[in-house]
Amino acid sequence: MADKKKKKLTPEAQQYQSYQEKREVKRPIFKNCIKAFFVGGTICLIGQAISTFYIYYFDFTEQTAGNPTVATLIFITMFLTGFGVYDRIGQFAGAGSAVPVTGFGNAVVASAIEHRTEGFVLGVGSNMLKLAGPVIVYGVFSAFVVALIKTILIKWGGL
Amino acid sequence: MLVGHQTWMFKNKPTIISTGTVGGPFEANGRIANDIDILHDDMWIKQDSFEKAQRTMMEEACQIALKKTDVEKEQVQFFISGDLINQITPSTFTGKTLDIPYFGLFSACATSMESLALASSIVNSGGANYILSGTSSHNAAAERQFRYPTEYGGQKPPTAQWTVTGAGCALLANKGTGPVVTSATIGKVVDMGITDRLIWEEQWPQQQ
Amino acid sequence: MIFFWAFVIGGFICVIGQILFDVFKLNPGQTLTILVILGAILDGFGWYEPLIDFAGAGVTVPITSFGNSLVHGAMAEAEKHGLIGVVTGMFEVTSAGISAAIIFGVIGAIIFKPKG
Amino acid sequence: MKKVKLLTIVLLTITLFACNSNNALEPTNKNNHVELTKISTNQAIDQHASNEAKELLSKYKEIIKVNAVNTEKELIATVEVRHQARLQLSEIRKKLKNKLVKNFPDYKIELSTDKKLVLEVEKAEKQIEENSYTSKELKKKVKELIELSREQT
Numbered sequence: 116m117a118d119k120k121k122k123k124l125t126p127e128a129q130q131y132q133s134y135q136e137k138r139e140v141k142r143p144i145f146k147n148c149i150k151a152f153f154v155g156g157t158i159c160l161i162g163q164a165i166s167t168f169y170i171y172y173f174d175f176t177e178q179t180a181g182n183p184t185v186a187t188l189i190f191i192t193m194f195l196t197g198f199g200v201y202d203r204i205g206q207f208a209g210a211g212s213a214v215p216v217t218g219f220g221n222a223v224v225a226s227a228i229e230h231r232t233e234g235f236v237l238g239v240g241s242n243m244l245k246l247a248g249p250v251i252v253y254g255v256f257s258a259f260v261v262a263l264i265k266t267i268l269i270k271w272g273g274l
Numbered sequence: 275m276l277v278g279h280q281t282w283m284f285k286n287k288p289t290i291i292s293t294g295t296v297g298g299p300f301e302a303n304g305r306i307a308n309d310i311d312i313l314h315d316d317m318w319i320k321q322d323s324f325e326k327a328q329r330t331m332m333e334e335a336c337q338i339a340l341k342k343t344d345v346e347k348e349q350v351q352f353f354i355s356g357d358l359i360n361q362i363t364p365s366t367f368t369g370k371t372l373d374i375p376y377f378g379l380f381s382a383c384a385t386s387m388e389s390l391a392l393a394s395s396i397v398n399s400g401g402a403n404y405i406l407s408g409t410s411s412h413n414a415a416a417e418r419q420f421r422y423p424t425e426y427g428g429q430k431p432p433t434a435q436w437t438v439t440g441a442g443c444a445l446l447a448n449k450g451t452g453p454v455v456t457s458a459t460i461g462k463v464v465d466m467g468i469t470d471r472l473i474w475e476e477q478w479p480q481q482q
Numbered sequence: 483m484i485f486f487w488a489f490v491i492g493g494f495i496c497v498i499g500q501i502l503f504d505v506f507k508l509n510p511g512q513t514l515t516i517l518v519i520l521g522a523i524l525d526g527f528g529w530y531e532p533l534i535d536f537a538g539a540g541v542t543v544p545i546t547s548f549g550n551s552l553v554h555g556a557m558a559e560a561e562k563h564g565l566i567g568v569v570t571g572m573f574e575v576t577s578a579g580i581s582a583a584i585i586f587g588v589i590g591a592i593i594f595k596p597k598g
Numbered sequence: 599m600k601k602v603k604l605l606t607i608v609l610l611t612i613t614l615f616a617c618n619s620n621n622a623l624e625p626t627n628k629n630n631h632v633e634l635t636k637i638s639t640n641q642a643i644d645q646h647a648s649n650e651a652k653e654l655l656s657k658y659k660e661i662i663k664v665n666a667v668n669t670e671k672e673l674i675a676t677v678e679v680r681h682q683a684r685l686q687l688s689e690i691r692k693k694l695k696n697k698l699v700k701n702f703p704d705y706k707i708e709l710s711t712d713k714k715l716v717l718e719v720e721k722a723e724k725q726i727e728e729n730s731y732t733s734k735e736l737k738k739k740v741k742e743l744i745e746l747s748r749e750q751t
Contacts, residue, residue, distance in 0.1 A: 124467045131466040140432040144504045147429075151500035152493035155544070159492025162539035163485050167713075176714040179749050181542045181551075182578035188543065189579070193586040196425050197594030205427020210499030212427050213510050214517060215492070215543045220583050221427050222510075227587035228594050229423030232323035239591045246426065247583065249511045250545065254518040255572055258552030261526035262568045265553075266560045317597070324596075414596065424596045428510050429503065483681040535687035535711075 147209050154204070154211030162188055162215070189220035196224045222246035275398070281459040288397040291345070291450040294338030296331040298413065298439025310440070311338050317414055317439065328357065328412035328441070329364040333371050335443035336406055343445060350374050350445070351402035354393050356385035357410050358437070359419060364410055374406065384461070385409040386442060391458035393446045400448075408443030488540035491533070495544040514545050521549030551576035644670075645726060647702060651675050654701060655694060665719040667726065669737045673698070673705040674744060676716045687711055710747045718743055 124132070166184040169175045175183060195201040201221050204212045212218055223243055230242040244251065277283050297310040298317060307313060312334055319327040332355065340347055353372055355365040356379030369376035381388045389407035396402050414424045416437040422428050446455070495517070502513040524530045530550040533541045541547060552572055559571020573580070648666040651673060655664045660683040666675035675698060679690060695709040710716075722739055725731050731739070 128465065128467045132468070135466075135468060142431050142504045144501075147504055148497045148500045151496040155496025155499075156489040156493030156540075159540045159543045160485060160489045162492075162543035163488040166539050166542075170714045171717065174714075174746065176712045176746060176749060177538075178712065180714075181547075184539065184542070185579045186582035189582040189586050193590045196427075197590050199425060199597035201427045202425050203427075206429055208427075208496075209429035210503050210513065211493075211496045213429070213514065214496045214499035214545055216545060216548070216579055217543075218427065218510075218514070219545055219548070219579065220586065221425075223583040223587040224590040225423040225425035225427075225596075227591040228425055229418055229596050231591045231595070232325075235591070239588065243584065243587050243591075246422065246511065250514045250518050250548065251580065253515045254522065254549050254552055257519040257522040258549055258556055258572060259568060261522045261553050262556035262560060263565070265526055265557060266565060266568055270564075318595070422510075487681070531688060532685045536681075536684045 150207060151209050151211035151214075154208035155214060156211075158188075158212065158215040158217055185216050188215070188217050189224075192217045192220035193224050196221050197228065201225075219247055219250060222250075275395075277457070280461075281457060282391070282395055282398075283457045284394050284398040284455055286398045286400075286448060287454045287456075288394040288446050288448060289450045289452045289454050290444045291447045291452045292339050292342040292445045294335040294340075294342070294408075294441075294443045296335045296338075296410075296441045298331075300413065300436075301438065301440055311335075314439075317412075324412050324415035324418070325359055325364060328359065328410050328415055329367045329371075331412070331439075331441035332357075332364055332368040332408065332410040332443070335408055335410070335441040336368065336372055339406065339408075339443045339445045343450075345404055345445065345447070347372065347374065350404040350406055352377060352393070352396065352405045354379065354389040354405060354407040355409060355443075356380050356389060358382055358416050359412075364412075368410075372406070383411075387458075388460075390444060390446070390455065391460065393444075394455040394458060397446050397448050403448055405446045406443060407446060408441065410441035411438050413437045413439040484538045487537040488543075491537035491540035492543060493540075495541070495546060517544070517546050518549040521546030522553050523549075525550040525553040548576060548579060644668075647673055647705060648675070651698060651702065654697070658694070660690065663716065665716060665723055667719055667722045667736070667740060668705060669733070669740050671704075671706055672708065672740050672744065673702055674708040674710070674715075674719060674740055674747075676710045676712070676719045678713075678716055679711060708744050708747055712747060715743060715747050718746070 162184050165187050166175075166177075166180040169180040169183050170177065173183075192201060195204070201212070201217075202225075205218075205221070212221070223246070226245050226247075227239050227243045230238040232238065233242070275282055275285070295310045296312045296314070297304075297307070298313075299315050301307065301310060302313040302315065314331070317324065317327065319330050321327040321330055336353070340350075351374075353369050353374040354377040355368065356362050357364050362378050362380055365378055366376070369378070377389075377392070379385050379388055379392070386409040389409060393402075393405040393407040397405055413436065417424050499513050499517060502508050502516060503510070508516070521530065524533075524546070530541070530547075534547075534550075541550075552575075555571045555574035555576060556568045557571075559567030559574060561567070563570070645668060647668045651666045651668075652664045652675070655661055655666075655675065655677055660679045661677050662680055663678035664675065665677075666673065668674070677694065679687065683690060691709060691711055695707060698707045698709060722731075722736070722743070726736070
């Protein structure tokens with residue numbers, strides 16, 4: 116895998132690494148993918164159920180039901196995180212619980228809860244987005260780049 | 275005293291006359307639970323942060339070690355200790371509570387033996403009669419400092435390590451009964467290029 | 483029918499995340515960042531909207547939709563105000579996820595203590 | 599390890615490009631699957647246009663459900679399409695709307711595929727059927743529905 120990295124190391128380190136690679140407990144990739152599929156799919160299914168509920172019983176259309184659905188899922192996540200259940204689910208499901216928006220909510224809520232011992236302003240306030248920060252930063256930046264390119268293409272490229 | 279390049283031989287028999295050990299809830303389920311003096315079933319130990327809990331465990335360990343002997347706290351010359359947390363605050367605050375002249379160390383897990391080696395060396399050379407040496411760590415405090423918040427649902431790979439919740443303390447004396455520290459070999463820092471895939475890879479890119 | 487596809491497509495996106503975890507050995511932060519960027523790019527090509535029509539929450543719940551709706555907000559504003567809209571319209575559509583996370587984060591910090 | 603990586607990349611690209619097929623949307627003569635209720639027209643509220651629109655739309659084989667109501671100036675129609683066709687939903691919507699605009703030049707046309715609108719228009723149809731709408735109420739309702747269908751966030 117990391118052939119390039121290996122070349123820079125001393126011979127002892129290379130030897131040790133190949134020894135380590137032989138002994139290392141491999142990640143059960145296939146099993147993890149199956150778990151991620153089912154847990155992730157279930158979370159999306161719950162999301163679909165919530166959004167259908169909003170469409171049927173409130174004044175939301177398919178377009179607008181997305182926002183309250185996300186908020187509801189994060190609300191549920193807050194309790195699962197606070198009661199210490201979400202990290203168990205996360206250990207079991209891996210990406211299955213990290214990729215849905217509940218994972219984003221969990222990252223924010225977990226950081227907020229964790230840093231409350233440092234005070235509410237400098238603890239909770241400044242550390243809350245520690246984990247979710249990269250997602251927001253690169254989400255916004257990549258969206259900016261994509262939207263910029265698309266706008267320029269539409270305006271001057273006649274797309 | 276120095277033998278070879280990095281080994282000390284102690285001729286004056288520095289002796290561990292007593293020890294104090296404290297463990298957390300995870301350790302209470304382990305195989306050596308019977309050998310731990312105090313087991314807590316709560317990660318917080320009635321403190322308001324994990325770091326304070328770690329300090330409390332260290333204080334308890336020192337007090338137990340002292341209580342097991344008839345040595346008074348005032349007879350102890352030095353307290354040598356360290357831990358994993360930023361600025362080794364749990365150890366430093368324990369030093370404040372104990373009110374004993376204090377050395378702070380930092381060598382991650384190796385702190386336990388490093389403090390013992392240094393204490394033995396001081397006792398052996400006649401620099402002190404009694405020295406408390408020890409170390410402490412707290413799973414949640416370390417997780418949060420080095421990895422993710424404890425409630426974050428990140429998946430740990432099967433090779434992930436688990437930081438212990440506990441504290442250990444040894445009272446070293448120049449005479450008495452107990453195990454004798456005969457020698458100590460000090461190791462070098464070696465980088466074998468192994469990284470913790472969880473987060474360390476970003477913080478410590480492989481150098482050279 | 484939409485429930486079935488929400489499950490399958492949502493699960494599939496999570497499998498992509500798991501592959502990034504296990505095969506490419508990335509940490510969660512990097513994985514989520516890549517998925518968000520992927521969502522933004524897909525929307526740039528106009529392929530994300532059809533997926534939403536097809537799989538509903540299966541693509542709006544995974545974090546990829548965050549990138550998608552950021553681009554969407556930016557594009558909607560850009561149509562009205564030109565290039566400046568790209569900067570100002572970003573959070574027009576997607577405020578729900580972030581504001582909900584922050585609000586419930588603070589509430590969570592008030593109610594709960596970490597279990598350790 | 600390298601092979602696995604390569605394989606995943608190839609699989610990803612295939613899945614991303616695979617959903618790009620484009621099948622044309624053509625009206626057929628027969629379509630048995632459509633749910634369609636014609637509203638008996640009474641004096642107060644003329645629903646001829648809606649009924650015609652429904653018949654027109656029901657000829658497309660992608661469509662499984664049609665509902666429509668109209669006032670004197672506005673016509674709002676909702677369709678539900680077969681799930682496999684939902685990937686081309688925006689194109690279908692555009693095409694159907696153009697068709698309606700061409701066929702009903704006197705009306706302001708609104709066409710939606712949204713589940714919420716389907717439910718609401720169906721409700722409105724039922725109430726017209728039961729004669730519980732005055733034409734004023736209907737106008738208000740249709741205006742509401744048009745606003746709802748235009749909402750973005």
